Amino acid sequence: MVLQQLETMNNPKIALIGLGYVGLPLAAAFANEYKVVGFDIYTKRISELNSGLDYTNELSTEQLKEVIGTSLTLTTSLEDIANCNIFIVTVPTPVTSSKSPDLTPVIKASESVASILKKGDTVVYESTVYPGVTEEVCVPILEEKSGLKYNYDFFVGYSPERINPGDKKHTITKITKVVSGSTPETLRFLSELYGSIIEAGIYEAPTIKTAEAAKVIENTQRDINIAFVNELSIIFSKMGIDTNEVLKAAGTKWNFLNFFPGLVGGHCIGVDPYYLAYKSQELGYTPEMILAGRRINDHMPTFIVNQIVKHLLSQNKNIKDAPALILGATFKENCPDLRNSKVFDVFQELKEFGFKTHIFDPEADSETFIKEYGFQKLSVLSKSHYDVVILAVSHDCFREVNPKELIKEDGVVFDVKGFYKDTDFLYL
Numbered sequence: 568m569v570l571q572q573l574e575t576m577n578n579p580k581i582a583l584i585g586l587g588y589v590g591l592p593l594a595a596a597f598a599n600e601y602k603v604v605g606f607d608i609y610t611k612r613i614s615e616l617n618s619g620l621d622y623t624n625e626l627s628t629e630q631l632k633e634v635i636g637t638s639l640t641l642t643t644s645l646e647d648i649a650n651c652n653i654f655i656v657t658v659p660t661p662v663t664s665s666k667s668p669d670l671t672p673v674i675k676a677s678e679s680v681a682s683i684l685k686k687g688d689t690v691v692y693e694s695t696v697y698p699g700v701t702e703e704v705c706v707p708i709l710e711e712k713s714g715l716k717y718n719y720d721f722f723v724g725y726s727p728e729r730i731n732p733g734d735k736k737h738t739i740t741k742i743t744k745v746v747s748g749s750t751p752e753t754l755r756f757l758s759e760l761y762g763s764i765i766e767a768g769i770y771e772a773p774t775i776k777t778a779e780a781a782k783v784i785e786n787t788q789r790d791i792n793i794a795f796v797n798e799l800s801i802i803f804s805k806m807g808i809d810t811n812e813v814l815k816a817a818g819t820k821w822n823f824l825n826f827f828p829g830l831v832g833g834h835c836i837g838v839d840p841y842y843l844a845y846k847s848q849e850l851g852y853t854p855e856m857i858l859a860g861r862r863i864n865d866h867m868p869t870f871i872v873n874q875i876v877k878h879l880l881s882q883n884k885n886i887k888d889a890p891a892l893i894l895g896a897t898f899k900e901n902c903p904d905l906r907n908s909k910v911f912d913v914f915q916e917l918k919e920f921g922f923k924t925h926i927f928d929p930e931a932d933s934e935t936f937i938k939e940y941g942f943q944k945l946s947v948l949s950k951s952h953y954d955v956v957i958l959a960v961s962h963d964c965f966r967e968v969n970p971k972e973l974i975k976e977d978g979v980v981f982d983v984k985g986f987y988k989d990t991d992f993l994y995l
């Protein structure tokens with residue numbers, strides 16, 4: 568059997584399953600060295616990519632043209648990846664409305680791969696999961712649907728993805744890649760395979776569960792650290808102390824960690840802690856700190872709007888029908904992704920108080936915006952029009968915007984991100 572795996576090592580034919588923020592850049596990186604087929608169930612995504620458009624903005628039209636049609640082919644048909652021998656799964660791992668892991672995409676992708684799996688093949692999972700998903704959920708599906716035997720006929724690996732959408736510095740090949748395998752030979756093979764495209768180097772994790780756990784704690788740690796500074800901002804606002812000034816002063820100590828208050832949304836930091844918490848609870852331990860972090864961060868939209876309302880009421884301003892503007896709608900800066908953005912919660916809170924709210928975000932995907940909000944985002948900004956302007960996302964393009972020009976004479980600017988550093992503004 569190791570012989571068949573050796574053949575794969577000498578002639579890797581790679582299939583990427585799921586061409587989103589993670590799968591597409593990885594497919595393109597592998598396509599610089601190997602023949603790659605990208606598979607996605609979303610027909611529109613494939614036709615857009617074939618026409619040179621990546622809605623995630625991770626790859627430019629030029630970058631797409633360099634690989635598509637030469638070393639990278641794209642398909643919605645499983646038949647087109649049937650002769651591949653390495654299957655890398657990069658599908659979403661969301662949570663349900665009750666914040667439990669929704670493994671449906673991972674399960675469906677495993678079923679698809681199982682239907683074409685052959686002796687000697689290797690399946691690698693990159694989606695963020697809780698420790699145990701690869702071996703306890705995916706491998707049984709691969710075995711059952713293919714009729715093949717795990718670690719005898721086929722092999723499995725887990726290699727978490729660490730890219731940061733919108734970040735053009737820490738791109739896929741420049742981030743150390745953690746790799747794990749179901750056998751020592753698989754680990755060696757995957758280490759070599761990824762090592763051939765990752766400039767930053769490979770870290771070999773001793774087990775698949777270790778690699779799964781490492782990824783989920785990276786994002787959980789970030790969530791907890793941000794929750795801590797968010798909690799500080801709630802406490803210090805009661806004391807009339809500027810949190811950002813406190814953090815600046817404390818940051819002069821060599822081992823003080825630099826985190827800043829803000830909204831935590833998206834489908835990684837705001838979601839992954841629930842995966843770890845779910846598994847922990849299944850094993851009988853309810854995590855205190857992890858879930859407290861989630862609660863604090865989820866409370867921030869309410870806190871921000873309450874601060875604004877208190878301020879306006881203290882100025883004897885009428886809130887009903889007051890025009891409000893939010894700058895930024897996406898879940899993070901310089902990224903078009905609106906999924907699970909906490910700006911939506913800020914908008915809802917403002918609506919409940921009766922504000923008439925507009926949103927301006929040149930980076931946000933227009934089609935998804937209308938689906939989420941039911942109205943169009945602003946394309947032009949009106950001057951001296953708003954009672955409140957909220958800077959919610961620090962897109963680089965907002966450097967060109969002067970919020971003071973947008974508010975009425977007695978209006979207020981709430982700078983959630985501490986972006987403008989103007990002493991007249993309100994901050995977290």
Ligand SMILES: NC(=O)c1ccc[n+]([C@@H]2O[C@H](COP(=O)([O-])OP(=O)(O)OC[C@H]3O[C@@H](n4cnc5c(N)ncnc54)[C@H](O)[C@@H]3O)[C@@H](O)[C@H]2O)c1
Pocket residue numbers: 584585586587588589590606607608609612657658659660672675676679693694695696728729730731732834835
């Ligand atoms: N986006 C990030 O910043 C980031 C960073 C690191 C890790 N991750 C993790 O990587 C995984 C993928 O995230 P993403 O942001 O790339 O997701 P995404 O939603 O951008 O893309 C996923 C793609 O998978 C496709 N897909 C869904 N089900 C499929 C199936 N059964 N078969 C084939 N294709 C299918 C979708 O159509 C979509 O194009 C998630 O687990 C995420 O947590 C994401």
